[in-house]
Amino acid sequence: MFADLHLHTFFSDGTFSPEEVVAHGKRMGFAALALTDHDTVEGCERMAAACSAEHIEFIPGSELTAEFGDHELHILGYHFDTKHPRLLSEMAKFQAVRQQRIRDMVTRINELGVPLDVNSVFELANCRAPGRPHVARALVKAGQCTSLDEAFERFLKRHRPAWVPKAKMSALEAITLIHEAGGLAVMAHPGLNKCDEVIPELVKAGLDGIECYHTKHSTNTAAHYLNITKQYGLLVTGGSDCHGMSKGKPLIGGIKLPIHYVHKMQKAREKRAAMP
Ligand code: AMP
Ligand code: FE
Ligand code: FE
Ligand code: ZN
Numbered sequence: 001m002f003a004d005l006h007l008h009t010f011f012s013d014g015t016f017s018p019e020e021v022v023a024h025g026k027r028m029g030f031a032a033l034a035l036t037d038h039d040t041v042e043g044c045e046r047m048a049a050a051c052s053a054e055h056i057e058f059i060p061g062s063e064l065t066a067e068f069g070d071h072e073l074h075i076l077g078y079h080f081d082t083k084h085p086r087l088l089s090e091m092a093k094f095q096a097v098r099q100q101r102i103r104d105m106v107t108r109i110n111e112l113g114v115p116l117d118v119n120s121v122f123e124l125a126n127c128r129a130p131g132r133p134h135v136a137r138a139l140v141k142a143g144q145c146t147s148l149d150e151a152f153e154r155f156l157k158r159h160r161p162a163w164v165p166k167a168k169m170s171a172l173e174a175i176t177l178i179h180e181a182g183g184l185a186v187m188a189h190p191g192l193n194k195c196d197e198v199i200p201e202l203v204k205a206g207l208d209g210i211e212c213y214h215t216k217h218s219t220n221t222a223a224h225y226l227n228i229t230k231q232y233g234l235l236v237t238g239g240s241d242c243h244g245m246s247k248g249k250p251l252i253g254g255i256k257l258p259i260h261y262v263h264k265m266q267k268a269r270e271k272r273a274a275m276p
Contacts, residue, residue, distance in 0.1 A: 002256035003032035005059065006076065006188070006211065006239020009047070010126070012037035012063075013133040015244030018047035021252070024242075026054045028253040032262050034059035034078060034239065036188075039094045040129040041082040057262070063188055064178070065094065066171040068202070071195040073187065075174040076211060076237070079269045080183025087181040090169065095128040097167050102130050108162040109135075109155055114144050132156045133246060148246065171198070172205040184208040184269055186237050191221040196228070203232050208268055213238025213255050235268055236261050 007021050008014030016024070018035065025033045033056055035047045044060040051058035061078045080087060102125070106118040116138060124141065125134035136151035145151040155162035169177070175185040186209040187202060199207075212225040213236075222238075229236050238257040242250050 001031040001259035002029070003034070003057075003059075003259055003262045004028075004030055004239045004242070004252055004255060005032075005034040005061070005078070005237050005257060005262075006036050006063075006214065006241045006255075007033060007252065008037050008063075008241070008243045009035065009043045010244070011040055011043035012127060012129045013131045013243060013246070015246050016242075016250070018043045019050045020244070021242070022047060022050035022054055022056065024250055024252045025051075025056060030056060030256075031259050032057035032059060034061045036061040036063040036076055036239070038063050038129050038131060039065055039091050039098065040127070041087075041091065042128065044082045059262070059265075061183075062091070064174045065166065065168050066174040067168040068171040068195070068198045071193060071198060072168065073171045073193055073195070073198070074189065075171055075178070076186040076188045077174075077178035077181070077183045078186065078237075078265060080178055080181035084181035087177060090177055092128075094167075094169065098129050098131060101164050101166050102135060104164045105132070105135055105156070105162050108164065109139070112155070112161055114139075114155075116142055116144060133243070135162075137246075171202060175202065175205045175207055179206055179272065182269075182273060184235065184265060184272065186211055186235065189214040189216060189241065190225055191217040199228060199232070203234070207234065208272075209235030209237050209265070211237045211239065213257055215240050215251050215254050235265055237265070 048058045064075045121138040136148040139145040139151040178185040240251040240255045242252040
């Protein structure tokens with residue numbers, strides 16, 4: 001029995017509906033799935049219903065964009081109350097930041113002499129938490145780039161000419177917010193962020209776990225973070241980070257997290273809930 005605890009839908013920058021994600025999960029034989037769209041929980045209700053129809057355990061979640069010093073970090077929240085007022089109001093703030101950033105990036109692209117209508121990006125994104133992949137897809141659709149990779153390389157990667165920094169919540173605030181909403185806070189794909197030195201601070205702030213298994217982690221990277229979870233007594237999580245068809249082939253199925261880790265998360269959540 002396996003789980004995938006890192007999945008995106010078209011409520012952020014994935015291409016699948018929640019129902020399509022669940023259909024793929026079912027086909028791969030998953031016993032549990034979590035939805036972790038960027039800075040939103042909008043897809044959770046539909047995904048919960050689709051999982052329930054297929055007798056798959058559903059874990060509500062989100063991937064919060066956060067920062068610690070100069071580092072961008074992604075903090076995964078799991079098992080929280082998806083209707084928690086402050087969680088929703090904080091997410092709304094960062095969704096507005098994302099929307100303004102799309103306008104700023106398109107202005108930069110236009111200033112570089114490349115025509116692109118900002119409304120075409122918003123229409124294509126059709127969600128509250130748009131991101132750079134939507135700008136990349138709109139550039140390809142408009143015939144200005146031949147691939148998403150080209151769009152990122154020419155314009156959108158950090159420090160490329162149309163890249164705009166994003167205001168983010170601090171990682172410590174993200175952890176506190178997730179706890180306030182009754183959830184567990186997990187550091188996403190640390191192998192991509194390469195800032196292990198921040199882990200002790202995050203642990204002090206109450207970090208519950210580390211995403212040791214991820215599509216872009218090698219076996220050695222996973223083993224390295226498993227050791228760190230042992231050192232600090234943290235939960236172990238994992239997921240594919242599937243964004244649907246945006247990478248050619250869906251990544252779901254690439255990471256199969258043994259279900260006992262999911263059971264440990266449930267125990268940790270109950271323990272947190274019992275804390276004063
Ligand atoms: P944003 O949240 O707007 O900063 O966009 C980040 C998202 O862009 C990530 O979650 C990835 O899905 C995607 N991304 C980042 N780099 C690339 C790349 N080189 N090619 C395609 N997608 C990328
Ligand atoms: Fe993404
Ligand atoms: Fe991420
Ligand atoms: Zn992700």
